[in-house]
Amino acid sequence: MEIRIIGDPVLRKRAKKVENFDDNLKDVIDEMFSTMYLYDGVGLAAPQVGISLRFFIMDSREENEKGKKVVINPEIIEFLGEEVSFEEGCLSIPDIFEDVVRPEGVRVRYQDLSGNIIEEELHGYQARIFQHETDHLDGILFTDKLPIVKKALLKKELNKIIEKGKKRALELGEAVKR
Numbered sequence: 001m002e003i004r005i006i007g008d009p010v011l012r013k014r015a016k017k018v019e020n021f022d023d024n025l026k027d028v029i030d031e032m033f034s035t036m037y038l039y040d041g042v043g044l045a046a047p048q049v050g051i052s053l054r055f056f057i058m059d060s061r062e063e064n065e066k067g068k069k070v071v072i073n074p075e076i077i078e079f080l081g082e083e084v085s086f087e088e089g090c091l092s093i094p095d096i097f098e099d100v101v102r103p104e105g106v107r108v109r110y111q112d113l114s115g116n117i118i119e120e121e122l123h124g125y126q127a128r129i130f131q132h133e134t135d136h137l138d139g140i141l142f143t144d145k146l147p148i149v150k151k152a153l154l155k156k157e158l159n160k161i162i163e164k165g166k167k168r169a170l171e172l173g174e175a176v177k178r
Helices: 023-038 124-137 148-172
Strands: 043-045 055-059 068-090 093-111 117-123
Touching (some): 023 043, 023 055, 023 068, 043 124, 055 124, 068 117, 093 124, 117 124
Antiparallel strands (some): 055 068, 093 117
16 A cells, blocks of 8 residues: 655545445555555554555554544544644654644544444544544645744745655655545
8 A cells, every 4th residue: 555645636625424344444544554654654544554544543552542543434523622832743744843822622423434434532632633633534634733944944845745746646646536
């Protein structure tokens, strides 16, 4: 499973709602976890592997947290707490790490692999991952949230990565339609 890089059009599309909770979805999710761990990530959204559907996986790897999550058709119901700045990176934007301001907590609703609706509050690192990955499903990358001055400083470096991403997207073809 290949990670799509910034510049690939699939990363800028609003992903479609998941309708089929079948074995195919489970197989894709299993493969996504393997890919995420291979690249030492903590979250991976379907568009990042060329699938324009509203789901992602995450594993904050914090000892006091529940660990792995499969998140399908997520909604952020409410932002909670203060806005906090914290360094983020992204498997689709290699070698770029910058501070991003986000709310400390979120109240969320999503479906699990069986289609059950889950509602919960997330705080800290889990809330940050959830927000970052949900952004992917709306075609938003963490670099979009940076201040204008920071974007200007990164422009040359980002443009190089974007060109590579566009080229690779042409080689891979359109996003997988499932």
